[in-house]
Amino acid sequence: MKTLGPATAFVAILVIAAAFGAAPLAVRFLAPQHRSTRGDAFVPPPDAEIPNDQFGKQVALGRELFIDTAAAAPQFVGNDLKCSNCHLDRGRLANSAPLWGAYVLFPQYRAKNGHVNTFQERMQGCFRYSMNGKAPPLGDPVLVALESYAAFLSRGAPMGAKLPGRGYPELARPPMAADPVKGRSVYAADCALCHGADGAGQKAGGQTVFPPLWGPRSYNWGAGMSDIDKAADFIKANMPFSEGGSLTDQQAWDVAAYIDSRPRPQDPRYAGSVQETRAKFHETTQSMYGKTVDGQTLGGDGPPKAAP
Ligand code: HEC
Ligand code: HEC
Structure with a gap:
């Protein structure tokens, strides 16, 4: 029998995996629709793929917290903003600090507080400052749900990768001082x-x-x-x-x-x-x-x- 080259073997494994029900994952790596309209940014899975299980429940709750923050967690919010006002399209949009761009890069050192931050600690910062509220304690159900939502949106994204579309594109200094x-x-x-x-x-x-x-x-x-x-x-x-x-x-x-x-x-x-x-x-x-x-x-x- 002829031995398979590594590339052929990889495709064969995907085909076999697809036959056994792992198709969505295989498709995510191969399909061109995972290139978005904003450059070649990663495209997070649609809400329809939120699993129907205990984890999926947390993902759905996290999504709700993200788009209607004060209604879902009034005890932690001190202004009229929602997470999704600055992280557009429910945290999905490239170039508006999407959750999938961030999640794969944590834990991460931050000069702002001088130590390595977990993803939950990073979100505490947005509650305290951007939402002018109170940071939920680490492990609080609010942070667990938000982290689950971010993990879901990042499915198929490589850990540790600086993905195109993460954060905001850095603007060159202005020709004249900002006025x-x-x-x-x-x-x-x-x-x-x-x-x-x-x-x-x-x-x-x-x-x-x-x-x-x-x-x-x-x-x-x-x-x-x-x-x-x-x-x-x-x-x-x-x-x-x-x-x-x-x-x-x-x-x-x-x-x-x-x-x-x-x-x-x-x-x-x-x-x-x-x-x-x-x-x-x-x-x-x-x-x-x-x-x-x-x-x-x-x-x-x-x-x-x-x-x-
Ligand atoms: C007023 C606007 C604003 C609101 C509201 C806001 N954020 Fe942010 N968020 C930012 C900015 C600005 C950054 C920094 C982005 C950067 O440095 O590229 C950021 C960064 C983040 C990051 C890290 C992103 C990265 O790429 O490293 C996460 C995660 C995050 N926010 C989550 C949240 C969550 C959860 C909420 C709601 C509880 C929220 N944010 C509300 C403006 C906001
Ligand atoms: C057509 C209406 C519209 C116009 C015009 C508009 N914005 Fe916005 N802006 C929005 C909406 C809506 C959001 C929240 C997005 C969301 O929740 O999806 C937003 C969010 C923001 C935010 C982040 C949230 C916050 O409250 O801090 C900033 C900053 C912002 N806009 C600045 C500007 C600036 C500066 C301009 C003018 C150059 C501008 N916007 C023009 C509708 C508009």
Whole structure:
């Protein structure tokens, strides 16, 4: 009998596996539909593939938490945002920090807290800062469900791989320094229609339909989005909604500088004074925390209010 070459053997194993019911997995590795419209990014499995078992229950709960966070976990949320407002299409969309891009890269060292973080600890950060809430304790059912959802979306993705489409594409530094005054005009022309002239977003029937960009119901001064460079990266790739890529780089930088020069909730790491807090956590050109804009010191409104 002729021996099979390694490639032929691999295909043969897939065919045999397919015959025995492992078809979806085999197809995921081979099929071109796992290349998305946003470049050649990984495509996570559709919700229809959420398994009908105990694990699947957690995946479905995690999905619910991700898209309707305050309704599903009010005790941990302190503003009007949902996870999916910044991680678009339910955490699936390439170039908007998709869950599948993140999950395969944890545990990971983070300079922000100076140690190796588990995936659950990374999500605690988004509760504390982006959601201006309280971090669920490690192992809390809320984090277990969210982690299950992320694991489900990552099925078929190689562990440890820096997949195309993960995070936000890093925007080159602007030709001219980011200018909040020019950003105000970009905001009025391209953003205010949805997010409101006052940045507070819009509600209909008690539901937030357009999320707030600044003010007491938005992300706080500890959030990644409060750094101008992170916001510019997100905005260039994803805003105006469904028209990502339409602003020039300079417009994305300017409007990011504008929204991140507006008041927002205190940094929960507040160190007793705004100067001290800036020195400890915000000593970068990308943060306006502690600067005075329109006669008001950003972050100068005293200790954090109890969250949520
Ligand atoms: C205000 C916007 C915002 C909200 C709301 C938000 N996040 Fe994030 N999240 C970010 C930003 C910004 C990053 C950093 C992305 C980067 O550095 O590329 C991030 C990073 C993450 C990461 C790591 C991504 C990576 O590629 O390493 C995870 C996981 C995550 N968030 C989960 C959540 C969860 C769960 C929630 C809801 C409880 C949430 N986020 C709410 C803005 C937000
Ligand atoms: C057509 C309506 C629309 C326009 C115009 C628009 N956005 Fe958004 N924006 C949204 C929606 C909707 C979301 C939440 C996405 C989701 O939940 O799927 C969002 C989310 C965001 C977020 C993350 C969530 C938050 O509240 O912080 C930021 C930042 C943002 N938009 C900035 C901008 C900027 C800057 C502009 C102008 C360049 C802009 N948007 C224009 C609809 C819009």
